[in-house]
Amino acid sequence: MHNKIFSSFYFIPLHLLLSACTSGGLFTTVGPDYSPNKPPTPNQWYSSQPEFTPQVLAHNGNKNTLIHWWNRFQDPVLIQLLNAAEKVNPTLTDAKARIEEARANVVTADGAVLPTLDFSQGLKRSSSSFGGTPFIWNQFSAGVQSSWEIDLFGGLARQQEAARSQLDSKNAAWHDARVAVAVEVADAYLAYRFSEAQKQILQADTASRVESARLTAIATEQGFHSQGEVALAKASAAEGNKSVLQQASQSERAIKSLVSMTAIEEPELRKLLNGAPDQIAKLPSPPSFNIDTLPAKVLLQRPDVAVAERDVAEASANIGVQRAKQFPKLSLSGTITPTLQNINGGALLLAQTWSIGPTLSLPLFDSGKRAADVENAKAKYLAASTRFNSKVRTAVKEVEDALVRLNSVRKILPEAHLAVDGYTTNFLANQTLYQNGLGNLLNVEVARRNMLSAELALKELEREQVSAWIALYRAAGGGWWEDQINETSNGAKL
Secondary structure (H helix, E strand, O other), X not given: OHHHHHHHHOOOOHHHHHHHHHHOOOOOOOOOOOOOXXXXXXXXXXXXXXXXXXOOEEOXXXXXXXXXXXXXXXXXXXXXXXXXXXXXXXXXXXXXXHHHHHHHHHXXXXXXXXXXXXXXXXXXXXXXXOOOOOEEEEEEEEEEEEEEEEOOOOHHHHHHHHHXXXXXXXXXXXXXXXXXXXXXXXXXXXXXXXXXHHHHHHHHHHHHHHHHHHHHHHHHHOOOOOHHHHHHHHHHHHHHHXXXXXXXXXXXXXXXXXXXXXXXXXXXXXHHHOOOHHHOOOOOOOOOEEOOOOHHHHHOOOXXXXXXXXXXXXXXXXXXXXXXXXXXXXXXXXXXXXXEEEEXXXXXXXXXXXXXXXXXXXXXXXXXXXXXXXXXXXXXXXXXXXXXXXXXXXXXXXXXXXHHHHHHHHHHHHHHHHHHHHHHHHHHHHHHHHHOOOOXXXXXXXXXXXXXXXXXXXXXXXXXXXXXXXXHHHHOOOOOOOOHHHHOOOOOOO
């Protein structure tokens, strides 16, 4: 039987052997052919989209749409922080290392279907006597060895599929990490600007309280107010100062966070953040975009969803890798070793040896190990599919949440502006009455607290609007392109 197999092998056309290197197994390719499953997404978004204007970007499920989204903020400080964070973030560095590892695996998998060729050279000097006068035997050899596994049942082809899917997954993971880093830095930057905006509101309020306390003290000295009103005015001023100091502490903590994320020296970072006085308390202004398209089209371009999908593809290919181990394995090997030799310094003689032939391995008995490996690969495929579906459902939730936040802010902001206007008018009216001796300080302070709460609430809504846009950017997958990792070695391409 073995002679029959070997004889039939010699009649396999060479072009069929070569085609087996690239198109699957020589006889067949075992294991499932991967086809992406339809993701579990709804047919539409159920939350309202942002109002469409000519200035609003149309996402249309295209990951290239948001590539330059951060640049559209028109905030050079933010861009500089994002670039700095990309260069020092350890998650991105680890992701790049995993990409290089995956690339090496692809090279290994591609090389496994091709012949290997090795060269060896040796020099040997020995002494032999055979019971008589010793003689010196010199040998100079040079050899070439080659081996080639013929992919009969597609196991090596499936290994190539798995390696390429893994590389795609690691590339997408790098993009996902990059989007996550950008969002984290942008949120920290927003937190600092929001903290400074709050501090500015509190400083203006405290200045008003201090001035009221001063005027109340003067009026009391002239007998117009009681000592109780003086105490109330001073307490109000002290409360204002306390709030300013607390907010200043929040701003300091925000700076420390940015230093940690960007590795920019603190004095340099403070200079960068405070370079334009009119921008210190100004919140970032994110550009609007619209994702009114099929959810599946939007979510499949998210890098984290792409990672999960490529992991499913890799798990599918690994089923074929394990299945092929249950079938015969054929390999060719050959050696050519010419050797020059002489005895006792005599003339050199050439001795040539060579060998070539196939080796067929037949799996006979392994106590069920190969079958168990196949079942294990199938279980991993099922687990990867489950993770993919879960990732898609989470992505749907994140988009819907961000849209709900945007719609909520859009509806509440006009009411918040009306509240600020009303409470400001009420405060000014009470303050005027008090200054004219027709009101009391308690009413003024109540009106002041209402006005301050309304102003802080309005600023909080403005921060929430910016934060919701950043969250929608993250939920839609950010912006990236396939070759971007090779184009960012000298800094972020935002």
